[in-house]
Amino acid sequence: xxxxxxxxxxxxxxxxxxxxxxxxxxxxxxIERGQAKLVVVAKDVQPAEIIMHLPLLAKExxxxxxxxxxxxxxxAAAGLPLGTGAIAIVVEGEAKKLIQAIAGN
Numbered sequence: 001x002x003x004x005x006x007x008x009x010x011x012x013x014x015x016x017x018x019x020x021x022x023x024x025x026x027x028x029x030x031i032e033r034g035q036a037k038l039v040v041v042a043k044d045v046q047p048a049e050i051i052m053h054l055p056l057l058a059k060e061x062x063x064x065x066x067x068x069x070x071x072x073x074x075x076a077a078a079g080l081p082l083g084t085g086a087i088a089i090v091v092e093g094e095a096k097k098l099i100q101a102i103a104g105n
Contacts, residue, residue, distance in 0.1 A: 002102050004068055007040055010098040011077040011087055018093025022078055024050050027088040028057065036063045036088040038099045042071035045085035054086055063088075064103035 014020050021030040030036040031054070039058045041051045058065035068074050071083035078087050092099050 002066055006098060007066055007068055007102060008073060008077040010038065010089065010095045010102060011040060011074065012079075013095035013098060014089040014091070014093050015077070015079050016093070018089065018091035018095060020078060021088040021090055022080065022084050022086075024054070024086050027054060027086040030088040030090050031057050031061050031063055034061065035090040036061075037092055038089045038102060039063055039065040040074060040087045040089075041065065041067055042074045042083070042085050043067050043069050044071055051085045064099075066102060 011020065021027050027039060031039060039054055041054050045051050055065045071085050074087060075083040078084060089099060
């Protein structure tokens with residue numbers, strides 16, 4: 001089982017040293033274009049339909065997808081003033097090992 005703090009840390013490190021996409025639309029595009037290395041979605045998004053397609057799309061494209069409990073914490077990890085329902089790490093930067101651990105590689 002993946003530690004939630006590890007996921008937030010991977011997002012923070014990737015934001016600082018790599019590149020992330022924030023929000024449902026950007027994450028969808030990153031997955032479809034084959035850019036996403038890791039997708040993180042928040043469980044507490046309302047309405048859930050906003051991000052429901054992301055785990056399915058990620059699975060279809062072979063991208064690891066993990067859930068975190070809080071969109072507020074996910075937004076904070078991504079350096080945003082507000083919560084966000086989804087994030088895709090597109091350039092790992094120094095988070096590569098963390099992402100591999102999360103993805104189970």
